Amino acid sequence: MGLTPRLEVRQSQSLTLTPQLMQSIRLLQLSHLELNAFVDAELLRNPLLEREDGSGPDQAEGGEGGEPEGPAAPETPSELSAYEDTVSHADRIQSADAIADGYDTAVENVFPEQTGPDRLGGGSGPGESASGDGGEAADLDQFVASRPSLSEHLSDQVGLILRDPAERIIARFLIDSLNEAGYLVTDLQTVAEQLGTSPGHVEAVLLKIQGSEPVGVFARDVRECLMIQLREKNRYDPLMARLLDNLELVAGHDMAGLMRAVGCDREDLIEMLAELRDLDPRPGKAFEGGPVEAVVPDVFVRQGPGGDWALELNADILPRVLINRTYYASVTRRTRDPGEKAFLVDCLSTANWLAKSLDQRAQTVLKVAAEIVRQQDGFLLHGISHLRPMTLKLVAEAIGMHESTVSRVTANKYISTPRGLFEMKYFFTTALGSSSGGEDHSAEAVRHRIRQLIEAESPKAILSDDTIAETLQREQGIEVARRTVAKYREAMNIPSSVIRRRQKRALAEAR
Structure with a gap:
């Protein structure tokens, strides 16, 4: 049979990842901060999108008409919020000049701290706008004092310690x-070469500034x-000095070796080691980091009156968008440019996709969280010792989703439970087998039990890894090898039995 080229037409079905489908998948793994940033970018790009603020009736997603005319409803007094009462209604507060005129005296006699540009009523305080009446109120966070960094803290001291400009450089x-x-x-040799001076000059400057606060900075080890x-x-x-020369023996709590090296009883x-423990080996850590950001939960879990668990999405962090179809219909009727019409159709399609994707994301997060709560009911009721082993595949099969989808949903998401806030x-x-044929044990619960055993041991009866493994199997039927115990112990930064024996003996003698 000869091979000849030919053309054929076939029909087949295949799964294709469109750009919008890929974007929907990406939305699943975004945290609430990243999701809000993405929605804000879409609001700037798409004129048909509006953020739902719940402030009143909106024409988005609705018709062109407003509320029907009728008799006006009687006004009911509304309760002012804390912000409105202090900022939006700050004009009710008398200025410093008005108060001083009432007492027939000068402003500095009534408010000595409010003279000059900071005087009350000058329009620059947090309670008034910078432009006077009717302006936007200033952000109160702008008046919070900033925390100096380590570099700024030391630079202020160097200006007082050193007078020579070359030494300051x-x-x-x-x-x-x-x-x-x-x-x-x-x-120091590198510093001297870069600045064009001698290493001795650099070291002399270093010795002068090594007494700066916090004490211990500018050390090389x-x-x-x-x-x-x-x-x-x-x-x-x-x-x-001899004790500091043998810090490796201090870390190993080798008391006999330290007594021989230092030459003391x-x-x-014990007294010198107690003094060392009072020192700070990382003095710069007190100035590290930026502002601390609180972790906001995505899902709340509460126990209902009947003992069931109630789940609720955190609506405060979920972006809500509306599609302004009234604006779309109005602009479409007026435009005749094909390019503009194509742009509006694309904006409408993107807006519909975004609203649908946000709703689908919220429902998926809630579904995965509900399955986690169902399987970890024992943990929520009794604590970490009842944490069940659970895998992504197990949850995916229970809710009818793919394992990769569950992995994306659980990334960067937090759940608030009666036992605390958890990722x-x-x-x-992972699961550890049971020697008694019962349910498997969670690795996290096993690590918790290992920590409990080690914390409860006495200085005269330090548990080895073999002893811990035997205790777990005897008490709870957990089949765990000695090397697994050692791996879990090292992951929790718990030293070996030899070092723990020396540590606990030293602490017992110090008491």
């Missing part, structure tokens, strides 16, 4: 070379950081 360079903990991460703090307290003596060593990913843990 070197000190400014050293400040910029500090990490978040306050340690100097740049070699942990030993120097602790030494600076001990010198400030006048407690740096030869014994302390146990009582003096949805927290409830997905």
